[in-house]
Amino acid sequence: MALTSSQLLQKVKDSIVEVTPREVSQGLQAGETQHLIDVRERDEVLDGYIPGAELIPRGFLEMTVEEDVTTDREAAIVLYCAGGNRSALAARDLAAMGYTKVSSMSGGFKGWKDAGFAIEQNGLLSDDDLQRYSRHIILPEVGEKGQQQLLKGKVLLVGAGGLGCPTGLYLAGAGVGTIGLVDADVVDRSNLQRQVLFGESVIGRPKVEAARERMLDLNPGIAINGYHELLTSANAFDILGDYDIIVNGCDNFPTRYLVNDAAVLLGKPVVDGSIFRFEGQATVYHSAEGGPCYRCLYPQPPPPGEVPSCAEGGVLGVLPGIVGMIQATEVVKLILGRGSSLVGRMVLYDAMEMKFRELRLRRNAECPVCGDSPTVKELIDYDQFCGLPSR
Template sequence: MDTEFTEEEIQRYSRHILLPEVGGTGQLALRKASVLVVGAGGLGSPVALYLAAAGVGRIGLVDDDVVELSNLQRQVVHNTAAVGEQKVVSAKARLLALNPDITVDTWNVRLSEQTCDEIIGRYDLVCDGSDNFSTRYLVNAACVRARRPLVSAAVQRFGGQLSTYRPWQGGPCYHCLYPETDGDAAGLSCSEAGVFGAVTGVMGTLQATEALKEILGLGESLSGRLLMWDALSTRFTTITLKQDPSCPVCGGKQEISE
């Protein structure tokens, strides 16, 4: 991949390049990076849009659903004309319209134990915006096996939460936080509980920010911390997370390395 910027790229990314913390070196790192976005929905929409706008060189989109009219209240990567289209097809078109210099891979599949490892291993980092616990557990376990940083967010009604998981560096994995896999732990989906559309925009944008920080090595990682936001009270809360030594996914298996 070329290490020099075209005049158009300099203009496109000028506000990044002006930042001493990013500069040309950081922008090149973004160009060389690859990120898998799980779910082209309420969270995946702002995540994918901001990663594309930032110049992340290769973005993978995983979703086996089609665009429905009820999605458009929050899934801003799609539009009315895309109703009935595969979400990954609709999202790819929007991302390339925003930034034609990037590569967008589409995976019109439902992640399974058979497909998860193969797909996740192709990318440097994973952003999980799925809306169910079973997919989150699959993605988490595959990221632990592949040693890929996982930036995971979730929303419901008027709130959301966000964290980064890198258990091989001593922090917890997603399963440490949510060890239960059945009963009430499964919770309600957005289609059952509802969600305030703009909440997904805030949480998805925060998720994209954390992913870009991970790529660039900027600031303080959310690894080992959980960020929670209550939109109705306009309150952010951060709590410390610890690895569960008995976790069947990561407990006692991490190799701390920087």
């Protein structure tokens, strides 16, 4: 029996479950809808989509639903398209695959918009970005979705020095959408041996300014916020508060303790690195995820003058490149939610022997900041704490 297209659609709609935009909105709010899938084509989605929707064009749905959405045939899935026809056909096909709780939204995206419900825009990458990030996008573990997560990432680099420079370059290249840089220094000729964001032409300029220009030249599609100031107890919450991940590349103890305490109190992860002479180490402190913090390992600072700095002890120029790369890698993994992070582990690197070792780190229940009965509940004077004259 031959069917016209409208007869076919009517027949399909009679055989599936249709829901109204209002019911979809209620289902999303109540958490009853597990997956909302927009089956329109790319160019249609550019104008907006329903917040939280997964974007899978109709032509790929059956091929990718198991991998990209769920294999659970009992999962509650709502499909929508522009007007409700393509999603009806898609619902029929998912039902044929054994999905039992599939519905199609009547009226489609137009009906949703006409009913006055919220939409989200800018959810898809532009053609330029598809090109720029193509080597990410073809990785199944990243894909367009992962690249969007990176572009929504907000990462603060504490210190634009030996560690902050390589980390900043790679995070800018990777498309981390908002990168903050805190550093009070200006570029010195002695920095150029390892601080790869800088060159002769920017000697004497504030590091955050020169770094910002270099990173925007690499990737103009991201935002770089420079803070040409010292991080202190007075500004730490304000500055750290705007970011999801803190990358510690500072070279002094007061800032190290300040960053730790502020991050623990704000519940944010610190991707930590340090370097000295021919050795480096890296870890991720994240007490909110059950990992240790810096003070779990070092509750008290060493006496002043006991630990020499890089300025006094020297550092092999390539060393911060390796450690900064480990930090950048951890940041990207944290944003993507992929892989095994360095939470609870410390990687030790010996450049002379070319050896990596790993230490297990444990949370300390007695820790003054993240322990069971913390004594540090606000930021303190860290110069005084570290036995240094106040700034």
